[in-house]
Amino acid sequence: xxxxxxxxxxxxxxxxxxxxxxxxxxxxxxxxxxxxxxxxxxxxxxxxxxxxxxxxxxxxxxxxxxxxxxxxxxxxxxxxxxxxxxxxxxxxxxxxxxxxxxxxxxxxxxxxxxxxxxxxxxxxxxxxxxxxxxxxxxxxxxxxxxxxxxxxxxxxxxxxxxxxxxxxxxxxxxxxxxxxxxxxxxxxxxxxxxxxxxxxxxxxxxxxxxxxxxxxxxxxxxxxxxxxxxxxxxxxxxxxxxxxxxxxxxxxxxxxxxxxxxxxxxxxxxxxxxxxxxxxxxxxxxxxxxxxxxxxxxxxxxxxxxxxxxxxxxxxxxxxxxxxxxxxx
Ligand code: UT7
Numbered sequence: 104x105x106x107x108x109x110x111x112x113x114x115x116x117x118x119x120x121x122x123x124x125x126x127x128x129x130x131x132x133x134x135x136x137x138x139x140x141x142x143x144x145x146x147x148x149x150x151x152x153x154x155x156x157x158x159x160x161x162x163x164x165x166x167x168x169x170x171x172x173x174x175x176x177x178x179x180x181x182x183x184x185x186x187x188x189x190x191x192x193x194x195x196x197x198x199x200x201x202x203x204x205x206x207x208x209x210x211x212x213x214x215x216x217x218x219x220x221x222x223x224x225x226x227x228x229x230x231x232x233x234x235x236x237x238x239x240x241x242x243x244x245x246x247x248x249x250x251x252x253x254x255x256x257x258x259x260x261x262x263x264x265x266x267x268x269x270x271x272x273x274x275x276x277x278x279x280x281x282x283x284x285x286x287x288x289x290x291x292x293x294x295x296x297x298x299x300x301x302x303x304x305x306x307x308x309x310x311x312x313x314x315x316x317x318x319x320x321x322x323x324x325x326x327x328x329x330x331x332x333x334x335x336x337x338x339x340x341x342x343x344x345x346x347x348x349x350x351x352x353x354x355x356x357x358x359x360x361x362x363x364x365x366x367x368x369x370x371x372x373x374x375x376x377x378x379x380x381x382x383x384x385x386x387x388x389x390x391x392x393x394x395x396x397x398x399x400x401x402x403x404x405x406x407x408x409x410x411x412x413x414x415x416x417x418x419x420x421x422x423x424x425x426x427x428x429x430x431x432x
Pocket of ligand 1: 133134135138139142143219258259262297323324325326327328331359360361362365389417418419
């Protein structure tokens with residue numbers, strides 16, 4: 104029997120309408136457009152303003168675009184994986200809310216919490232369900248509503264992040280395409296550098312945790328910056344070596360979009376032609392689990408069947424890794 108590969112058959116992205124520009128941030132914290140552009144590459148970020156909307160709504164909007172584009176019958180979706188650190192609730196999981204809102208009532212699902220690496224972890228997990236034959240049509244989402252956990256008085260973090268969602272549809276194929284391999288890593292000693300202190304079982308919400316601003320993103324930027332370049336670049340090199348590929352055989356590199364200088368640092372480290380490195384951070388900032396599927400959606404028109412694409416990410420945990428995808432359409 105031929106091996107079943109997990110292929111991406113459609114992608115779609117969604118960002119909320121409201122935008123915060125660097126100039127808006129100049130009025131909120133001590134910063135300036137020039138600093139933000141030159142240190143991060145970010146020009147604006149989209150944010151959810153409607154207090155009745157949450158992470159699941161962005162995913163549903165992206166999924167509805169995908170469904171419209173493909174004519175997919177939602178009843179055929181048999182699994183939904185959501186990568187996020189800003190789900191609607193601590194529980195239930197956002198994947199179940201998405202299934203309910205879409206009317207995908209033949210799907211089971213769950214969330215994956217791996218911060219900025221969440222989408223590549225979820226994509227790899229979903230590919231195993233497809234390869235085993237147990238599931239046929241899986242919606243994999245990467246989405247974060249970072250504005251819900253940002254302190255807009257902290258210039259170290261509030262300038263970096265935005266809200267957004269992307270989804271892909273994963274299906275089986277006997278063609279030699281799809282999610283071919285992955286190198287995924289974790290190191291819990293990195294937790295101290297990037298985390299949200301309260302709201303979990305260690306520091307449940309109290310008046311004190313709110314007063315101490317422990318429900319916001321905490322990041323030591325410089326430590327994360329260095330680890331991010333090393334982690335992504337080394338995992339790409341390991342992935343290429345494992346698959347007997349040279350960097351010249353890669354058609355596109357889709358890096359997690361946290362900082363343009365991190366992205367160019369990774370590109371330089373592995374020696375890839377800069378035209379193959381896809382960047383859209385200027386429009387969205389860092390949407391955490393949303394960055395890679397948003398890139399797939401924005402640059403979909405560039406991809407040809409058979410293109411070799413490497414997805415790479417680094418984030419809170421620390422978590423990081425790279426995935427090799429042979430484009431299927
Ligand atoms: O997705 C994975 C998670 N996140 C990341 O990958 C982000 C990783 N880190 C970064 O992207 C960068 O470290 C930052 C963009 C967060 C910071 O850039 P940096 O080049 O590492 O700056 P720095 O932290 O070394 O700060 C340089 C200076 C400092 O002033 P002094 O001490 O030199 O006087 C900061 O206080 O820039 C100052 N600074 C700012 N100035 C204007 C920090 N934030 C700002 C700001 N506007 N928003």
